Amino acid sequence: MSEKRQIKLSLYLIGAGMHVAAWRHPQGQADASIDIKALQKAAQIAEKGKFDIAFVADSLAINHESHPHILNRFDPIVQITALASATEKIGLGATASTTYSEPYVLARQLLSVDHISNGRVAWNLVTTSDATGQTALNFSREKHVEHDKRYERAEEFADVIRALWDSWEDDAFVYDKENGVFYDREKVHEANYKGQHFSVKGPLNIARSPQGYPVIVVAGASKPGQKLSTRVADAVFVHWDDIKTAKEHYKTLKSQLAQHGRSEDELVVFHGISPVVADTEAEAIQRHKELQDLLDPYEALKFVSGYMGNVDFSKYSLDTPAIEVDYPEVNSIQSNFNELIDIVKRENLKVGDLYARLFNVGKRDAFVGSPQQVADEMERWFNEKACDGFMLQFPLLPRDLEAFVEKVVPILQERGIFRKDYEGNTLREHLGVVKPVNQYTRTKVTP
Template identity: 75%
Template sequence: MTKKREIKLALYLIGAGMHVAAWKHPSAQANASIDIKALQKTAHIAEKGKFDIAFVADSLAINHESHPHILNRFDPLIQITALAAATTKIGLGATASTTYSEPYVLARQLMSIDHISNGRVAWNLVTTADATGETALNFSRDKHWEHDHRYERAEEFIDVVRSLWDSWEDDAFLYDRDNNIFYDRHKVHETSFKGNYLSVKGPLNIARSVQGQPVIVEAGASKPGQQLAARTAEVVFVHWDNIEKSKEHYRQLKAQLAPFGRTEEELLVLQGISPVVGDTEEEAIRKFNELQSLIDPYESLKFVSGYMGNVDFSKYSLDTPAIEVEFPEVNSIQSHFYEHLEIIKKENLKVGDLYARLFGPAKRDAFVGTPTQIADEMERWVTERAADGFMLQFPLLPRDLEDFVDKVVPILQERGIYRKDYTGTTLREHLGLKKPLNRFAQSKVTEG
């Protein structure tokens, strides 16, 4: 009998929830994004539910169009360090930019947290999506780099970081008091990288962790993004509008692995969903509608603006056909932009429909329903190979997460498609990913 595929689950950890009006809900803690105890409590709930990872997003510039919980929040690396001290098993992912970071510093920070957490860290590699170009102005630059330019630097950046993480072979530190040998000089290596964008000597001043290297997470769905993911990513986050599009992308991405000597099992694809659970379908819809009723239409359109070329929606009435809006070419998340534009044209959406139709936390779909309905849909996506698991972007936290853990997780466990307990301690063990071999040690074996 064929073994059932085990669903992988990640929590998108963001303040009071992903819905743009979540902070207004009577049960929400409006300042949760900057209350570490509230964030730790949410991570604990996800750990109770045996989630693989709690993930923290980031942005390096804000404006009046930003999501409320982006306006006031911790640096992701500092946040997951605090979460590491408060949890024991769940993986911890942090976003960091290859466009606005230095590889040596970031490699050291991530590896430090991987040691602190005993091998539970993931790095969400981003090139930084910025529709307005404001991020560049925070980093002494005149403008944000072009899309493909950013990915060219990212290709070098990740190679440097991974090489730095391998500076020390696993058994390099001897701590031999009797013979006065702190480390084996033959097992430490310089990176000596020189590329078009980066030049880094190395070695890094911290050893490899118990899982070898932090897990690499990416979300790019453009052609350069897919190429980078096929070569380097171990987890990919996607947000496709329907299962058929997700299946197509899943096949395309997995087909690109072989030329890089990789198998399909070495890259996990997680689809973003926003479950709202009710004991009855009517209750789930009521909870969903309750959040929707808190939306200020034009405030929500400010959030949409960042994904649609920084359009000023305030000059349009809500019943304006969205196709009449002037959408410029974007230099941010291109895959989102073109998918959204296709939906706008196909469904003839009005301006007032955009947030509720295009963004998961405000979109009523098959993941708003009873525990069994939601479990059925999740199983369908994984069985039909549209995804290997899910990035859960709950509209309201911690309410929707608690409902999911208490009511949906037991059904998935009963069906044999989700773990009943953690069987390992590192994030790689949770995800079924192998500990990467140290490239320098491997090279010596090959040469020998």
């Protein structure tokens, strides 16, 4: 592996793009979220750009007041299985909920795809941030579990799934035809887990993969989210409004690793950005404007609502001071909500300003510009340790992804802060996080 610190890149793979109006753009494919060829093409472009991973988000209920792509999209684990067959090196991340899944089933599904892809899978561990409460109703529950209770369950879930993934030691399957020995019984282990939320015996009926087991990604910045991240995650996905806040959070996260016996390089911090790149800054601004011009302001506010307590913004004029909106108690992404409210108060935003000011994909920030400008800003965040890499939420796919790969990646490579080629085969090798030692092997006492 390269000794010099390298930027990590993740593609946020979502239909026609992250912008709410992407599907309406002349270059946008409205049904891209259920066109596997289009999704495979995007993953292949990212692989051409030597990205670490292509990441697939998810939701478990339809929210008519949110992003169009949430209404019609594949199950992430099924999707990355198809992506695995169309790619060779890039990592593949699938979102799955600890609140609405069972550890044994999910452990088997993810580890199966990890084998199919030869060790390129990541699990985006989420507790499900459901502002509407609709998800609970799809799973025979009357209401969504409270925020901190969801993280209590997630802590147990993570322990169970890792124990199941370690059911078989790396050399347990001997396949000795001559002596008729298929596996070594001494090297298979039951989890025998009994906790508040789960009781799971094991073992899992599939071996560890070439990278041990899937990379674990957590996207929670609240106190419980930080605790979970620094204890079990290999990577985290965060979003902050400015570099100062991002640097403070980065330092806070890294400082918590030691209490879990981990070093700072064992956790990769991805920061979300939405680059729009063109040959000149003026052209990039025009590309950004094209999408903004297609946006119905109240449709944009439906997206905002999902992060701000499921507010019905249709009751308010666009000129209403946003602080006058009646925001309910939030049981979803608390860190996001608190940051957004702080900005609303500090800048005295109006309701009509919210999408374009609060969300990367709507903002015209320093990541909208020429290749040199975008590369400079990425290098600044990276060098000042605001992050270890970026979750690239391109407004329009594949246009903005192609421009980034063709124009920005070569600059980062020339500066020596991004790989020119893959140096390994597994996602753990790409990210520079070690293959986990099997917990049962580690705890064996040597005579």
